[in-house]
Amino acid sequence: MSEFNKFFVEGLACLGAGIGMIAGMGPGIGQGYAAGQGCAAVGRNPGARGSVMTTMLLGQAVAETTGLYSLVVAIILIFANPYTK
Amino acid sequence: METELDLGINGYARFELFGKTFFLTNTHIAVIVVVAVITVLAILANRVIRKADPSKTPGKALNLIELVVDAIDGITKSNMGEKHFRGFCNYIGTLMIFLVISNTIGIFGLRPPTADYGITFGLAIITFFLIHINGFRYQKMKHLTDLFDPWPLTPINVIGELATPVSMSLRLFGNILSGTIIMALIYGLLPKFMLLFWPGVLHIYFDLFSGAIQAFVFSMLTMVFIAKNFED
Numbered sequence: 001m002s003e004f005n006k007f008f009v010e011g012l013a014c015l016g017a018g019i020g021m022i023a024g025m026g027p028g029i030g031q032g033y034a035a036g037q038g039c040a041a042v043g044r045n046p047g048a049r050g051s052v053m054t055t056m057l058l059g060q061a062v063a064e065t066t067g068l069y070s071l072v073v074a075i076i077l078i079f080a081n082p083y084t085k
Numbered sequence: 086m087e088t089e090l091d092l093g094i095n096g097y098a099r100f101e102l103f104g105k106t107f108f109l110t111n112t113h114i115a116v117i118v119v120v121a122v123i124t125v126l127a128i129l130a131n132r133v134i135r136k137a138d139p140s141k142t143p144g145k146a147l148n149l150i151e152l153v154v155d156a157i158d159g160i161t162k163s164n165m166g167e168k169h170f171r172g173f174c175n176y177i178g179t180l181m182i183f184l185v186i187s188n189t190i191g192i193f194g195l196r197p198p199t200a201d202y203g204i205t206f207g208l209a210i211i212t213f214f215l216i217h218i219n220g221f222r223y224q225k226m227k228h229l230t231d232l233f234d235p236w237p238l239t240p241i242n243v244i245g246e247l248a249t250p251v252s253m254s255l256r257l258f259g260n261i262l263s264g265t266i267i268m269a270l271i272y273g274l275l276p277k278f279m280l281l282f283w284p285g286v287l288h289i290y291f292d293l294f295s296g297a298i299q300a301f302v303f304s305m306l307t308m309v310f311i312a313k314n315f316e317d
Contacts, residue, residue, distance in 0.1 A: 075262065
């Protein structure tokens with residue numbers, strides 16, 4: 001396996017990190033949808049602005065989690081890759 | 086990757102204890118700074134409160150302290166209900182103040198301590214035990230039998246309970262770490278004349294705004310998960 005050297009593995013790991021961050025698309029769509037629905041709710045009922053805002057931020061933070069998982073995987077692949085040790 | 090980027094956790098002093106090697110990292114230094122800041126603020130607040138005269142109108146410092154305490158009490162009350170919030174607002178306030186200061190300390194050039202998985206996972210473990218101790222306290226054995234509610238889904242329920250601290254800690258860690266990495270990339274890779282004003286805008290977003298939001302979200306989720314056990 002001499003041709004699969006350290007630099008080959010590192011390069012493919014960086015490529016994998018980049019491809020993995022495509023997962024950032026999903027939370028983006030979800031958070032945008034939540035923000036749009038929050039705007040609509042405030043427009044319909046401006047008195048409930050505070051609680052709509054709180055609920056929206058909480059939901060967006062929970063929706064962000066899957067994107068952050070892929071971020072953690074990408075960071076591990078680039079900076080703490082177990083295959084290049 | 087031989088650039089002057091400084092992303093990771095660096096050990097400064099190393100020492101041996103019980104046959105293992107330990108490092109004094111920049112996370113430890115940042116945590117010590119955060120604790121020192123909180124201690125000084127607490128001593129100052131205590132002095133202001135001691136000197137307060139109830140018959141006169143409160144001064145500026147006392148007003149600020151009352152504002153913070155009122156805000157924390159109000160958030161806790163609106164999430165946990167009138168009946169139970171007294172026992173939890175101290176912990177939630179401590180958590181919120183610690184997280185706000187340690188997330189926004191990146192603006193002073195230190196590495197935020199919450200960009201270290203050890204710290205966020207420790208906080209999430211505290212939340213995990215709070216959830217389940219209060220679950221057994223308020224729901225007795227129903228808290229355990231809820232796991233078998235539709236009985237074929239028992240493994241999924243167990244995994245869902247165990248995933249709570251992992252997802253909470255990874256959320257805080259990932260947000261703060263991504264801010265740290267982007268700031269380090271900006272400082273390390275941009276030419277020097279670009280560094281005059283551009284990082285300031287990003288510091289406002291990544292350190293102040295994102296840090297405050299994540300501190301709020303972490304304490305909010307802690308409250309919501311604990312308050313789930315109060316319903317009958």
